[in-house]
Amino acid sequence: MSGDARGGMERHSYDVVVVGAGGAGLRAAIAAHDSGARVAVVCKSLLGKAHTVMAEGGIAASMGNAYPEDNWEVHFRDTMRGGKMLNNWRMAQLHAQEAPERVMELEDWGALFDRTEDGLISQRDFGGHKYARLAHVGDRTGLEMIRTLQQRAVALGIDVFMECTVTDLFKADGKIAGAFAYWRESGRFIVFDTPSVILATGGIGKSFKVTSNSWEYTGDGHALAMRAGASLINMEFVQFHPTGMVWPPSVKGLLVTESVRGDGGILKNSEGERFMFDYIPDFFKDETADTIEEADRWYDDKKNNRRPPELLPRDEVARAINSEIKAGRGTPHGGIYLDIASRRAPEFIRKRLPSMYHQFKELADVDITAEPMEIGPTCHYVMGGVEVDADTQQSEVTGLYAVGECSGGMHGSNRLGGNSLGDLLVFGKRAGEAATAYANSLGDTRPQVDEADVKAAQTSALAPFEVEGGENPYTIQSDLQQSMNDLVGIIRTASELEESLSEIEAFKARAKTMVVEGHRQYNPGWHLALDLRNMLIVSECIAKAALAREESRGGHTRDDFPGPNAEWGTKNLVVNLDAEGTGVDLHEKPLPEMPDELKGYFA
Numbered sequence: 001m002s003g004d005a006r007g008g009m010e011r012h013s014y015d016v017v018v019v020g021a022g023g024a025g026l027r028a029a030i031a032a033h034d035s036g037a038r039v040a041v042v043c044k045s046l047l048g049k050a051h052t053v054m055a056e057g058g059i060a061a062s063m064g065n066a067y068p069e070d071n072w073e074v075h076f077r078d079t080m081r082g083g084k085m086l087n088n089w090r091m092a093q094l095h096a097q098e099a100p101e102r103v104m105e106l107e108d109w110g111a112l113f114d115r116t117e118d119g120l121i122s123q124r125d126f127g128g129h130k131y132a133r134l135a136h137v138g139d140r141t142g143l144e145m146i147r148t149l150q151q152r153a154v155a156l157g158i159d160v161f162m163e164c165t166v167t168d169l170f171k172a173d174g175k176i177a178g179a180f181a182y183w184r185e186s187g188r189f190i191v192f193d194t195p196s197v198i199l200a201t202g203g204i205g206k207s208f209k210v211t212s213n214s215w216e217y218t219g220d221g222h223a224l225a226m227r228a229g230a231s232l233i234n235m236e237f238v239q240f241h242p243t244g245m246v247w248p249p250s251v252k253g254l255l256v257t258e259s260v261r262g263d264g265g266i267l268k269n270s271e272g273e274r275f276m277f278d279y280i281p282d283f284f285k286d287e288t289a290d291t292i293e294e295a296d297r298w299y300d301d302k303k304n305n306r307r308p309p310e311l312l313p314r315d316e317v318a319r320a321i322n323s324e325i326k327a328g329r330g331t332p333h334g335g336i337y338l339d340i341a342s343r344r345a346p347e348f349i350r351k352r353l354p355s356m357y358h359q360f361k362e363l364a365d366v367d368i369t370a371e372p373m374e375i376g377p378t379c380h381y382v383m384g385g386v387e388v389d390a391d392t393q394q395s396e397v398t399g400l401y402a403v404g405e406c407s408g409g410m411h412g413s414n415r416l417g418g419n420s421l422g423d424l425l426v427f428g429k430r431a432g433e434a435a436t437a438y439a440n441s442l443g444d445t446r447p448q449v450d451e452a453d454v455k456a457a458q459t460s461a462l463a464p465f466e467v468e469g470g471e472n473p474y475t476i477q478s479d480l481q482q483s484m485n486d487l488v489g490i491i492r493t494a495s496e497l498e499e500s501l502s503e504i505e506a507f508k509a510r511a512k513t514m515v516v517e518g519h520r521q522y523n524p525g526w527h528l529a530l531d532l533r534n535m536l537i538v539s540e541c542i543a544k545a546a547l548a549r550e551e552s553r554g555g556h557t558r559d560d561f562p563g564p565n566a567e568w569g570t571k572n573l574v575v576n577l578d579a580e581g582t583g584v585d586l587h588e589k590p591l592p593e594m595p596d597e598l599k600g601y602f603a
């Protein structure tokens, strides 16, 4: 590892710095290395602990192993329809075309996927996908993906700065010049001199109280990009996964994989009704079974039957569950029943869903092979993120790239299950290559970090230690999470969104005077104070865009504007930091025009 200590501050120089060591960051770093770059990966948790490790169900790729009639065109169509046609068509196309090759490559690098009887990579069913196309490793696919990528990155000798958080980006002449970070353990600062930064920081779930996301998902990449001058799109679209645990309270929100439904599980209300048949929207009527008999036949004969309504896209299922609970047909702990016990043999459940079996046994004392689970919606994924060029993942800021969950456009208004892991691989590779090509193109004329900017970043990071008598960041975070859950959750109205925006203003005022005690050595209160700045700005983006979009589409449901609106279906909402740098500006932008040959798939 290179670098020298100057005045107590470490300094390193790279061609490409990747912020984040999830699937997107690791794949980008490998691509940058393979393209000849000197590359570093910086991540705020330990290597191997990124959120990707939690992914359960699988990677969507039209390899055609289960259904030879599957191909990229069908996957592209499913992705666009799942996103309610708001996706960036070019990203959806590239993703569908390149995902199979990225999965095969992962296998070449040592990933051990589950197999079909004839030795091919097994592919399972998931909501919104016409054919079984999720390559998987039991319900621990993310673990295998991270293990494989991490092993390769380490073998290639890529430098990794772990437990190290990036808090600022530096620019010179409008282009990226470097990044500023601190070691979480010592609190010491680091400057990275680099012309290319790839943000791969994941999502924003920790802004909500009930979430499947871990502590790291505080929207850092979203906020870093905005502060550097980039735009975010689609921020109103937050995916509430239909099936999170609702009991016990300590694990409320923890994910119950969609594979439970893909493998035969059904949803029932407290009256024992399989209620999803009452919630099939017109848009999906032609391809969804409308009787229990047809739905059940589909598991064995997919060619001659339509899909069960439990496998509608996540936004539809989450809204249906929410309605049943609101109508008083919920379970004792405020959820709905997810039943696989009465549908599949115990050995099948234990083999296909080993993590779910243990999760419920250990955390809720429920044996899912013998009794139903209690589940309810949980904040899971953000479709919105940094606006990027589809082919290179470069943002509007020269030298700044974004990939994975922190980028926007690929999933439109709603992501299909399995499409995130494919997204990480396809666009991680593209971003790593593009960032390296740009760095190489600069020759000896790289933008230089201004020392005044380093000083400013240091002052800003230490600001919470300078305040006296203010509030603790934990109290503000907890109030923000409750407010976002109550006012910007699964069902939204103008009055609640307006209330949320004024609450966010109040949280911002409180955050200005928040105080942290102690010193810089491993100080979680200080870490949270820095993360909270990002959570607040990202929450404002979500609430502001949600108020502006007067329709219901995908992961954005307005009680006062039920149903989609054709005019809104033609545009994105774009958010930027305002001129003062303290709030959010918003404007509309037409969607990129889809070429006629692709429009043909939706005729």
Ligand SMILES: Cc1cc2nc3c(=O)[nH]c(=O)nc-3n(C[C@H](O)[C@H](O)[C@H](O)COP(=O)(O)OP(=O)(O)OC[C@H]3O[C@@H](n4cnc5c(N)ncnc54)[C@H](O)[C@@H]3O)c2cc1C
Pocket: 019, 020, 021, 022, 023, 024, 025, 042, 043, 044, 045, 049, 050, 051, 052, 053, 054, 055, 056, 057, 058, 059, 060, 141, 142, 164, 165, 166, 167, 200, 201, 202, 203, 212, 213, 214, 216, 220, 221, 255, 380, 381, 403, 404, 405, 406, 417, 418, 419, 420, 421, 422, 424
């Ligand atoms: C429980 C669960 C199950 C899921 N199952 C599936 C599935 O089966 N299929 C599917 O397609 N998708 C699934 N998803 C979604 C998918 O896992 C995520 O969208 C995806 O893993 C995100 O990957 P990423 O590389 O963008 O970010 P992550 O994997 O979250 O990595 C983010 C990285 O950024 C680092 N970081 C963040 N901020 C900073 C900072 N300021 N400085 C330095 N480093 C920083 C973190 O430390 C981490 O290393 C699931 C999600 C969850 C929560």
